[in-house]
Amino acid sequence: xxxxxxxxxxxxxxxxxxxxxxxxxxxxxxxxxxxxxxxxxxxxxxxxxxxxxxxxxxxxxxxxxxxxxxxxxxxxxxxxxxxxxxxxxxxxxxxxxxxxxxxxxxxxxxxxxxxxxxxxxxxxxxxxxxxxxxxxxxxxxxxxxxxxxxxxxxxxxxxxxxxxxxxxxxxxxxxxxxxxxxxxxxxxxxxxxxxxxxxxxxxxxxxxxxxxxxxxxxxxxxxxxxxxxxxxxxxxxxxxxxxxxxxxxxxxxxxxxxxxxxxxxxxxxxxxxxxxxxxxxxxxxxxxxxxxxxxxxxxxxxxxxxxxxxxxxxxxxxxxxxxxxxxxxxxxxxxxxxxxxxxxxxxxxxxxxxxxxxxxxxxxxxxxxxxxxxxxxxxxxxxxxxxxxxxxxxxxxxxxxxxxxxxxxxxxxxxxxxxxxxxxxxxxxxxxxxxxxxxxxxxxxxxxxxxxxxxxxxxxxxxxxxxxxxxxxxxxxxxxxxxxxxxxxxxxxxxxxxxxxxxxxxxxxxxxxx
Amino acid sequence: xxxxxxxxxxxxxxxxxxxxxxxxxxxxxxxxxxxxxxxxxxxxxxxxxxxxxxxxxxxxxxxxxxxxxxxxxxxxxxxxxxxxxxxxxxxxxxxxxxxxxxxxxxxxxxxxxxxxxxxxxxxxxxxxxxxxxxxxxxxxxxxxxxxxxxxxxxxxxxxxxxxxxxxxxxxxxxxxxxxxxxxxxxxxxxxxxxxxxxxxxxxxxxxxxxxxxxxxxxxxxxxxxxxxxxxxxxxxxxxxxxxxxxxxxxxxxxxxxxxxxxxxxxxxxxxxxxxxxxxxxxxxxxxxxxxxxxxxxxxx
Numbered sequence: 113x114x115x116x117x118x119x120x121x122x123x124x125x126x127x128x129x130x131x132x133x134x135x136x137x138x139x140x141x142x143x144x145x146x147x148x149x150x151x152x153x154x155x156x157x158x159x160x161x162x163x164x165x166x167x168x169x170x171x172x173x174x175x176x177x178x179x180x181x182x183x184x185x186x187x188x189x190x191x192x193x194x195x196x197x198x199x200x201x202x203x204x205x206x207x208x209x210x211x212x213x214x215x216x217x218x219x220x221x222x223x224x225x226x227x228x229x230x231x232x233x234x235x236x237x238x239x240x241x242x243x244x245x246x247x248x249x250x251x252x253x254x255x256x257x258x259x260x261x262x263x264x265x266x267x268x269x270x271x272x273x274x275x276x277x278x279x280x281x282x283x284x285x286x287x288x289x290x291x292x293x294x295x296x297x298x299x300x301x302x303x304x305x306x307x308x309x310x311x312x313x314x315x316x317x318x319x320x321x322x323x324x325x326x327x328x329x330x331x332x333x334x335x336x337x338x339x340x341x342x343x344x345x346x347x348x349x350x351x352x353x354x355x356x357x358x359x360x361x362x363x364x365x366x367x368x369x370x371x372x373x374x375x376x377x378x379x380x381x382x383x384x385x386x387x388x389x390x391x392x393x394x395x396x397x398x399x400x401x402x403x404x405x406x407x408x409x410x411x412x413x414x415x416x417x418x419x420x421x422x423x424x425x426x427x428x429x430x431x432x433x434x435x436x437x438x439x440x441x442x443x444x445x446x447x448x449x450x451x452x453x454x455x456x457x458x459x460x461x462x463x464x465x466x467x468x469x470x471x472x473x474x475x476x477x478x479x480x481x482x483x484x485x486x487x488x489x490x491x492x493x494x495x496x497x498x499x500x501x502x503x504x505x506x507x508x509x510x511x512x513x514x515x516x517x518x519x520x521x522x523x524x525x526x527x528x529x530x531x532x533x534x535x536x537x538x539x540x541x542x543x544x545x546x547x548x549x550x551x552x553x554x555x556x557x558x559x560x561x562x563x564x565x566x567x568x569x570x571x572x573x574x575x576x577x578x579x580x581x582x583x584x585x586x587x588x589x590x591x592x593x594x595x596x597x598x599x600x601x602x603x604x605x606x607x608x609x610x611x612x613x614x615x616x617x618x619x620x621x622x623x624x625x626x
Numbered sequence: 627x628x629x630x631x632x633x634x635x636x637x638x639x640x641x642x643x644x645x646x647x648x649x650x651x652x653x654x655x656x657x658x659x660x661x662x663x664x665x666x667x668x669x670x671x672x673x674x675x676x677x678x679x680x681x682x683x684x685x686x687x688x689x690x691x692x693x694x695x696x697x698x699x700x701x702x703x704x705x706x707x708x709x710x711x712x713x714x715x716x717x718x719x720x721x722x723x724x725x726x727x728x729x730x731x732x733x734x735x736x737x738x739x740x741x742x743x744x745x746x747x748x749x750x751x752x753x754x755x756x757x758x759x760x761x762x763x764x765x766x767x768x769x770x771x772x773x774x775x776x777x778x779x780x781x782x783x784x785x786x787x788x789x790x791x792x793x794x795x796x797x798x799x800x801x802x803x804x805x806x807x808x809x810x811x812x813x814x815x816x817x818x819x820x821x822x823x824x825x826x827x828x829x830x831x832x833x834x835x836x837x838x839x840x841x842x843x844x845x846x847x848x849x850x851x852x853x854x855x856x857x858x859x860x861x862x863x864x865x866x867x868x869x870x871x872x873x874x875x876x877x878x879x880x881x882x883x884x885x886x887x888x889x890x891x892x893x894x895x896x897x898x899x900x901x902x903x904x905x906x907x908x909x910x911x912x913x914x915x916x917x918x919x920x921x922x923x924x925x926x
Binding site for chain 2: 164456468472476515571572
């Protein structure tokens with residue numbers, strides 16, 4: 113075990129230097145021009161906000177089912193299927209009918225089925241029905257129909273969340289899908305997430321509806337921002353979908369902040385027609401079920417642009433414009449987890465983490481020197497090499513370093529010497545019975561090999577499981593712990609062994625103290 | 627380290643002691659329960675730095691807000707506090723800005739909100755679930771690994787030792803009412819790895835000595851093997867403890883619980899590999915023949 117061929121030595125040191133050199137990239141003041149790799153600091157170290165958002169597609173499913181009412185009735189009439197007792201449930205439609213077989217055929221037709229489209233990806237229809245009694249059926253979304261609604265709502269939400277966050281202008285946000293219903297948002301450097309939370313908390317569904325004088329059919333009562341209760345028609349003149357731009361403005365006449373908007377061609381047409389037909393009436397601007405304002409239509413607006421006023425502060429006008437520009441969220445978003453770390457706490461954490469790393473390192477180094485003298489020195493050289501390689505690999509992977517991650521490095525320092533301790537203790541034992549020192553070292557290394565492997569693989573298993581189940585900071589710990597084990601094995605079995613061989617082969621058969 | 631210590635004479639006493647501590651840990655965990663942090667219970671946590679404001683001032687301000695169960699405690703330096711607010715039924719996202727506003731308005735001093743965390747009830751129960759799965763899975767993985775590397779007796783022995791370590795560590799956390807959060811789960815998993823590491827080293831030696839001295843019984847072999855590896859066991863524990871103490875003392879308030887759990891775990895893990903994992907092999911009637919049987923199986 114002590115004989116190294118020249119080529120082996122070359123390979124060992126090349127690997128070491130190649131990996132270790134990356135660790136230096138982190139200490140440069142300026143970014144290197146060739147390689148821009150660096151260890152990222154986790155939110156707990158650099159400060160920032162972590163938000164986990166969840167969509168709730170229940171109301172969306174309800175709306176989608178209501179949208180099916182008209183096509184369903186039309187289909188039934190066209191095919192002359194009589195139905196009675198039609199009921200709209202929460203997320204279902206149910207009715208009585210006699211000719212279920214006939215209905216089945218039409219309902220599950222793959223050709224031009226507008227009511228119940230066939231989803232090729234899942235090989236499933238969007239809807240399904242089940243018999244409640246012999247002549248009553250209930251229509252509901254199939255498993256894959258629900259999945260399709262959910263997935264498209266999630267994708268759309270991610271897109272809109274991204275637009276809104278980009279618009280606020282935070283640096284390097286991370287926006288990712290997490291599972292089937294969640295969106296992960298990481299905002300490094302953000303000190304107070306309240307504004308972002310407020311912006312993401314609004315679905316921002318905007319529509320323009322006429323105000324009605326009396327409470328006739330198709331009218332609902334809505335409350336406006338200043339407490340006025342108005343009867344507003346349920347019929348939507350135009351919705352936020354037709355908006356192509358919105359900007360905050362100051363009204364020249366009364367210095368009041370307003371939001372001006374521009375409509376697309378279709379929107380401009382709709383808006384023009386309605387305002388021409390309804391001059392003199394009031395038009396309610398409804399945002400998320402609340403009236404922002406309800407100005408009177410003084411003249412037809414055909415230019416395709418307009419203005420919303422409503423006692424805004426300039427900040428509110430800016431935010432409203434931002435929300436309108438980014439579009440409406442398909443479902444409300446709920447913040448289900450939030451973690452924010454201030455920048456000064458992050459700095460403190462780095463300081464205390466690094467201090468404890470250095471002190472722990474020094475303690476271990478002195479202890480090993482005291483215990484094993486020259487071989488302690490070898491173990492220490494291996495330990496430093498280990499640390500450099502660990503940081504090097506983290507840099508190559510551009511891993512994220514968290515506070516628990518620093519703890520993982522310190523723990524690696526403490527546990528890394530174990531491999532060398534196992535080997536040295538074994539050699540000590542061999543020296544008791546073996547006359548040839550070289551032979552004792554040789555058998556010591558080979559016998560300890562299996563133990564070292566077994567012992568480290570168990571820790572590696574723990575690290576891998578931690579990595580797959582842990583979240584955020586804990587994952588950072590698992591990464592450093594796991595990589596630390598691999599670099600430990602390398603440095604103990606290659607670097608330290610080579611250094612040991614140099615010492616042993618050069619002392620020949622003189623006394624050796626371990 | 628050359629003199630031979632007679633560990634086996636202490637096995638019986640140690641086993642009784644272990645069993646006692648193990649059972650009382652279970653009783654504490656069951657009846658006193660674990661002090662789950664917001665990661666697992668849901669709720670809001672705010673760490674703030676003030677100019678030496680009294681904790682009672684913060685408490686009285688929060689008491690007026692009708693937040694339910696509120697806990698304010700000193701956190702590190704003077705004037706640093708940690709506020710924990712229990713999860714309420716309703717999940718609204720307005721509670722944090724409300725608390726911030728109330729505190730800023732009522733305390734007449736500059737407040738630095740250093741850390742704010744809010745975990746909803748759904749997420750916290752998921753985190754707890756995945757924590758439990760992770761620990762169980764790691765135990766199962768260890769069981770499996772030792773089973774292929776050694777014989778089943780060793781595998782069962784090491785798992786009993788691991789179980790012993792995890793339960794007693796959690797038991798001590800229960801007795802001292804220390805908080806269980808995500809980093810404690812990480813610590814427990816690392817303890818599992820470390821304790822296994824220690825046990826494997828001794829088992830490795832037991833296996834080697836079993837085939838070397840087939841006239842000795844398992845207790846004598848265990849004694850011999852523990853002595854053979856004792857120096858290593860102590861030195862590695864010392865270096866690991868040195869590193870951990872450094873984190874515990876200098877690593878700041880956030881890592882304190884984690885490093886404390888690890889220190890406990892290293893001490894308990896070292897003890898258990900000597901006094902639990904080794905003697906337990908006697909109960910499975912492990913002899914040198916146990917090893918031969920396995921060899922026969924592999925080479926038919």
